Structure formats: structure tokens, C-alpha cells
Amino acid sequence: MAKIEKLALAASPTDKAQATAKKLSQAHDFVSMAEADAVVVLGGDGFMLQTLHQMIEDEHILPAFGMNRGTVGFLMNKVEASRLPILDRVNRARSFEVSPLMMTAETQSGEIVSTCAINEVSLLRETRQTAKLEIKVGAKVRIPELMCDGVLVATPAGSTAYNFSANGPILPLGCGLLALTPISAFRPRRWRGAILPDHLPIEIRSLDADKRPVSAVADQREIRDIAKIRVEVAHERDLTLMFDRGHSLDERIVGEQFAI
Incomplete structure (x- = not known):
């Protein structure tokens, strides 16, 4: 994947997601979805699915880097997993294609x-x-x-x-x-x-x-x-989800089979 230079931000309306959005926006200048190379999604799995569906509907699909501000967060990264600036963190992430x-x-x-x-x-x-x-x-x-x-x-x-x-x-x-x-x-x-x-x-x-x-x-x-x-x-509507190295979706899928 080409280097990502511009990020959009999508946050659920919950207090937790909005607080994280405010903190990230103080450290990084986000752009609109139309201008962005990728989108940072703050919320839970439901909000991630909502965002992905909206991109499919708009026919403007961007790679999505989720940060868990919800409950389960299976499709999300941990907020505290890295101290890197958000743009560096996204560029270091691994990408996975998901076919709807x-x-x-x-x-x-x-x-x-x-x-x-x-x-x-x-x-x-x-x-x-x-x-x-x-x-x-x-x-x-x-x-x-x-x-x-x-x-x-x-x-x-x-x-x-x-x-x-x-x-x-x-x-x-x-x-x-x-x-x-x-x-x-x-x-x-x-x-x-x-x-x-x-x-x-x-x-x-x-x-x-x-x-x-x-x-x-x-x-x-x-x-x-x-x-x-x-x-x-x-x-033709393939999506890209991005995960921190060491916290990837394929590892979570393997791990779920050994959860007790």
C-alpha cells in the first residue's frame, strides 16, 4: 500500500469516542473523507460496520484503522497500544482485505x-x-x-x-x-x-x-x-482494515478458537 499522507476521522457520538476524537484532533490535522487516503474510526464494532457500509454506499472506499471506544472491539485496535503519532501508527499498520x-x-x-x-x-x-x-x-x-x-x-x-x-x-x-x-x-x-x-x-x-x-x-x-x-x-467492493502489528485480525481469529 502507498504511503498514507492524509487522514479523515470518524467518531461515534459516545462520550468516550468524542473525548478521544478531541485528543487526536489536537495533535493531528484531519481532512474530509473526500480528501483522505485513509480513515481513523473511533467506536465499537457496530460503528466500524456503519462506517464501512457508508463508504460502500457512497462508492468512496478508504482503508480503515479502528480504535476501540466501544465494547468488544474485534475489528478495532487498542487505543493505548502505541505512543506513535496517529499518522505514523497508521502507516506502520498491517492491511487486510475483507470481501463483503x-x-x-x-x-x-x-x-x-x-x-x-x-x-x-x-x-x-x-x-x-x-x-x-x-x-x-x-x-x-x-x-x-x-x-x-x-x-x-x-x-x-x-x-x-x-x-x-x-x-x-x-x-x-x-x-x-x-x-x-x-x-x-x-x-x-x-x-x-x-x-x-x-x-x-x-x-x-x-x-x-x-x-x-x-x-x-x-x-x-x-x-x-x-x-x-x-x-x-x-x-468489487473489497474493503481494507488496518491493524497494529502484533494485534492483527488473523491473530484474533486464531485466538478466539482457544478462548475459554
Whole structure:
């Protein structure tokens, strides 16, 4: 990556993030997103996802260096990890490419909605009735009828989030794989999910949708009363996350698998 000379700053509205923004702004002259080579993001994982989604929507994608002013901070660096000036710290960071998912959803009324997800796309039952879903991977129907609370497709960056809580696998960055994970599968009861090459599109169709309605959620955006969705990797919208050396995302992904 070319040397970064101009930084933008994005901070969540929390007191903690705003206090850090004020301190950084006293030591560095930040520029607008339009002028910047990279953006420093202050907040938690939710605010980082919000910032990344906004850059995708604006079609102006910058490398993002997160500093944790939230709770978990899996996608963020520790604020206290370095005494270097922020520009030097960003230039010394390691960069990781993160490929978002593109979900194209069709509702029961025929509306078509397309949106990106950086962590996961999930299909969830809307009522007490178990969802009935057909799972197609590539050109082949793999599960004609899955009865469950839902199912999700997770990227490597998102594999430690909802996917991991649903007993899905943790995927290393750069592996070229996606996790397809059921949520409380009832039938087939023994199916625990699949690890799939990310070049294969995944299509999920709601069976008996009138009686068993389902909603689709792409990160934080929900679309209700789904007939079917198609999920595929959107490499044309690849994102870059930056991490301090020794505190990189790939190490966190490995570490999460040994957390007790």
C-alpha cells in the first residue's frame, strides 16, 4: 500500500469516542473523507460496520484503522497500544482485505432488495412457526427442506460473531471460504452446516412462506416476508482494515478458537 499522507476521522457520538476524537484532533490535522487516503474510526464494532457500509454506499472506499471506544472491539485496535503519532501508527499498520457479501432478496410481494453485508447474512423465522427452507449452492439443491429457526452465511471477518454463537466454524482471513450455518436445525437434525468456497453463489428459498414467514438480515438491515435470497461475494467492493502489528485480525481469529 502507498504511503498514507492524509487522514479523515470518524467518531461515534459516545462520550468516550468524542473525548478521544478531541485528543487526536489536537495533535493531528484531519481532512474530509473526500480528501483522505485513509480513515481513523473511533467506536465499537457496530460503528466500524456503519462506517464501512457508508463508504460502500457512497462508492468512496478508504482503508480503515479502528480504535476501540466501544465494547468488544474485534475489528478495532487498542487505543493505548502505541505512543506513535496517529499518522505514523497508521502507516506502520498491517492491511487486510475483507470481501463483503451481496444479498439480493425477493419478498413475497415481488419487491427486489439488494444490500451488502460485511459480517453475515441471516434468514430468520418471524413467528413461532419453524422456518422451512430450501438450500441451493452453485447449481445444485443441497438441502430440499431444512426445518430450523434460521440459517446464516458468514464471511471470515464475521465468522467470530453471530456465526460462532450459532456453533459455526471460525474462518481465517484470506481463506476464500464462507460458513453456511444453521440456527437450531430440527430437520435434518444432524446437519451442522457447511464450509463453502466463496465463488459459489448460495440461494435460500422460503417454503410455505405464507404460513412460515422469514426475514433476511444483512448485518444491521432487515427485510421482512422473504420469498428467496441469493448471496454471493462482492469482490468489487473489497474493503481494507488496518491493524497494529502484533494485534492483527488473523491473530484474533486464531485466538478466539482457544478462548475459554
